[in-house]
Amino acid sequence: MEPFFNFSVITDNFTYFMIGRFPHGPLGGVGLTLYLAVVSCVLSFFGGLILGLLSISRFPAVRYPALAFINLVRGMPLLMVIFWMYFLMPALFGKVAENDTVIMALTLFTSAYMSRIVVAGIEGIPKGQTEAALSTGLTSWQVMLYIVLPQGLRNMIPSFVNQFVSLIKDTSLAFIVGVSELTHVATQINNRTMAFPTEIFVFIALIYFILCYAFTSLSRWLEGRLSWSKAF
Amino acid sequence: MITFKGVHKWFKSLHVLNDINLHVTPGEVLVVCGPSGSGKSTLIRTINQLEPISEGSLIVDGMNLSDRKTDINKLRAEVGFVFQQFNLYPHLSVISNITLAPAKIRNVPKKEAEEQAMALLTRVGLSEKRDAYPSQLSGGQQQRVAIARALAMKPRIMLFDEPTSALDPEMIGEVLAVMKDLALSGMTMIVVTHEMGFAREVAHRVAFMADGVILEEAPPEDFFLRPKHERAKQFLRQLLTPMHAECP
Numbered sequence: 001m002e003p004f005f006n007f008s009v010i011t012d013n014f015t016y017f018m019i020g021r022f023p024h025g026p027l028g029g030v031g032l033t034l035y036l037a038v039v040s041c042v043l044s045f046f047g048g049l050i051l052g053l054l055s056i057s058r059f060p061a062v063r064y065p066a067l068a069f070i071n072l073v074r075g076m077p078l079l080m081v082i083f084w085m086y087f088l089m090p091a092l093f094g095k096v097a098e099n100d101t102v103i104m105a106l107t108l109f110t111s112a113y114m115s116r117i118v119v120a121g122i123e124g125i126p127k128g129q130t131e132a133a134l135s136t137g138l139t140s141w142q143v144m145l146y147i148v149l150p151q152g153l154r155n156m157i158p159s160f161v162n163q164f165v166s167l168i169k170d171t172s173l174a175f176i177v178g179v180s181e182l183t184h185v186a187t188q189i190n191n192r193t194m195a196f197p198t199e200i201f202v203f204i205a206l207i208y209f210i211l212c213y214a215f216t217s218l219s220r221w222l223e224g225r226l227s228w229s230k231a232f
Numbered sequence: 233m234i235t236f237k238g239v240h241k242w243f244k245s246l247h248v249l250n251d252i253n254l255h256v257t258p259g260e261v262l263v264v265c266g267p268s269g270s271g272k273s274t275l276i277r278t279i280n281q282l283e284p285i286s287e288g289s290l291i292v293d294g295m296n297l298s299d300r301k302t303d304i305n306k307l308r309a310e311v312g313f314v315f316q317q318f319n320l321y322p323h324l325s326v327i328s329n330i331t332l333a334p335a336k337i338r339n340v341p342k343k344e345a346e347e348q349a350m351a352l353l354t355r356v357g358l359s360e361k362r363d364a365y366p367s368q369l370s371g372g373q374q375q376r377v378a379i380a381r382a383l384a385m386k387p388r389i390m391l392f393d394e395p396t397s398a399l400d401p402e403m404i405g406e407v408l409a410v411m412k413d414l415a416l417s418g419m420t421m422i423v424v425t426h427e428m429g430f431a432r433e434v435a436h437r438v439a440f441m442a443d444g445v446i447l448e449e450a451p452p453e454d455f456f457l458r459p460k461h462e463r464a465k466q467f468l469r470q471l472l473t474p475m476h477a478e479c480p
Contacts, residue, residue: 131282132319132378136333136385137309146332150323 009196010203013189017203020180028180030207036099036171036181037211040106041164047107048114053144056119066115073112079173081105086177102174110167117163121156122148154223161219165212172208182207233258233389233420234279239288241274241444248274249285250444258388261421263431263452266441267467272424275441276391279422280311293388309337312382316394318374320366326353326377327362330384337385345384352380356410372403376410383414390414392423428471432456440464 010017020028027035054066073081085105089096125148133143175184186204190197234256241249248271256262264272277283279292281304290297295307321329330349334340340348353359356376366374375395382390392411396404408430415421415434425431431438431452438455440448440463447461459465 126319128315128317128319129321132313132315132321133333135280135282135308135311135313136381137305137337138333139305142336146336147321151321154323 005199006196007199007203009189009193009199016189017182017185017207020185026180029185030182030211032099032179033168033171033181034211036102036106036174036179037164037168040103040110040171041167043103043107044110044114044163044167045160047111048118051111051115052118052122055115056122070112070115073109076109078105078109078170079176081109082173082177098177098179102171102177102179106167106170109170110163113163114160117156117159118152120159121152124155125151157219157223161216165215168211168215169208233260233293234422235289235291237289237291239278239285239290241271241278241283241286248444249278252288252446254439254446254449256420256422258420259418260437261415261419261423261435262437262439263435264422264424264439264441265426265428265431265467267463270441271444272441273393276393276422276424279389279391280308280313282313305337309333309385310388312379312385312387312390314375314378314382314390314392314395316397318366318371318378318398320374320378320381322366325363325365326358326369329366329377330381333381334384349380349384352383353377355383355413356380357406370403371399372406375399375403375407379407379410379414389420389422392421392425394424394426396425396427426471428456428468440467442467 017029019031020026022028022031026032051066051070054062055070057063057066082102082105085101085108086098089101089104122144129147129151130143133147134140138146171181172183174181175187178184180188182204186200190200234254236252236254239249239252240247250271252275264275266272274283278285278290278297281297285297292307293310295302297304297307320326321332324332327346327349330352331340331342331345334345334348335342350359350362353362356379358373358376358380361369361373361377366377369377379395395411396407399407404427408427411421411423411430412434423430423435435452438448438450438452439446440455440459440461442463448455448459448464450460455464456468459468
């Protein structure tokens with residue numbers, strides 16, 4: 001009698017799970033998941049920062065479009081944004097790699113959420129800090145750059161981590177447009193072997209967990225390293 | 233040096249400054265006192281435009297604050313401000329707290345800015361704290377650093393908004409000593425404070441405010457010995473014998 005679970009489907013396809021057909025073909029599996037997550041993470045950090053700053057601008061002509069954009073994106077399912085980019089980008093710019101449309105969708109979506117974290121972080125810095133800096137003659141931009149953001153960003157770290165953990169998991173939605181990240185690879189192998197869905201999906205669940213947990217631990221370590229935090 | 237002419241300010245319907253007329257000459261030390269909510273903090277915050285005025289004219293060091301062409305950042309660089317809550321930058325060391333503004337606004341080279349900062353730290357008696365962070369300092373030390381930070385821009389006017397009100401009693405003296413030293417050096421100063429000993433000893437003039445109005449302006453000896461206004465008399469009674477104020 002055969003054992004109840006058969007994890008040989010994992011060991012047999014291990015390289016494919018990890019890096020797809022790379023280096024003989026395109027990167028896939030965990031490698032592509034990480035690539036999508038890291039690139040979108042970096043881009044949406046800056047996207048969120050810029051959107052956040054625009055959304056609290058003194059000038060209504062800047063503030064309202066930014067707020068409208070943020071609310072629009074936040075009111076849409078991510079899956080729809082992914083479809084949207086997948087069909088819109090090629091229509092606008094000719095041929096765009098599928099990976100890039102997914103990165104753009106993830107960046108757009110995450111930036112909108114990140115911008116609210118940025119605003120909360122900025123508003124959490126006591127007003128006295130801004131007043132003290134203004135009273136020495138610094139311009140409001142210098143106050144933001146040297147006084148408010150350095151303190152605010154540190155307070156934003158836990159929320160950023162939350163958002164990036166969501167982002168890692170959200171990359172799984174890319175499978176719907178045929179980008180061969182981990183979930184897509186898993187469905188491929190599942191379709192080919194037809195017999196081991198439990199083993200395959202338990203395995204990729206574990207991988208997602210490890211990725212997210214590793215990222216959370218890394219950021220906790222980073223937070224502890226920020227020198228002036230110890231002074232409190 | 234500072235001239236208020238018919239200055240009014242409203243917070244919505246609240247009339248916080250009511251027809252303020254005040255002139256401060258160079259080198260003068262003016263102490264502003266009065267019960268809480270009388271508008272004295274608002275008054276000095278208008279001078280470097282942390283609070284804009286609603287009506288009237290305010291001229292500081294030759295610059296008209298109502299004039300749209302006035303460069304507010306330039307004005308603020310000429311006017312030092314010391315807060316009740318110190319407001320040091322917690323993420324920067326003491327020396328960086330002081331050198332930030334000269335380095336970024338006046339483009340003073342780092343070495344020179346640090347030398348000037350050290351001279352100021354020596355002046356306030358804290359040269360050994362140059363690399364400490366604000367949270368490692370006592371309240372009195374933080375406030376002295378805050379004074380050094382304000383002086384780093386070489387201001388022509390210094391404003392103090394209740395600089396000792398948030399301090400433990402045993403630290404008040406060290407801050408007042410620095411302020412007295414500054415006054416004796418000829419700095420133009422406006423000080424909102426309840427430290428009547430400081431007012432008596434250092435101030436050239438005392439202004440008493442209540443409900444947004446300057447009720448009385450007099451040299452300290454006249455103000456303390458012969459207050460004219462009933463509100464001022466009451467205020468001084470409460471200040472000198474707080475325990476008995478409730479039951480005359």
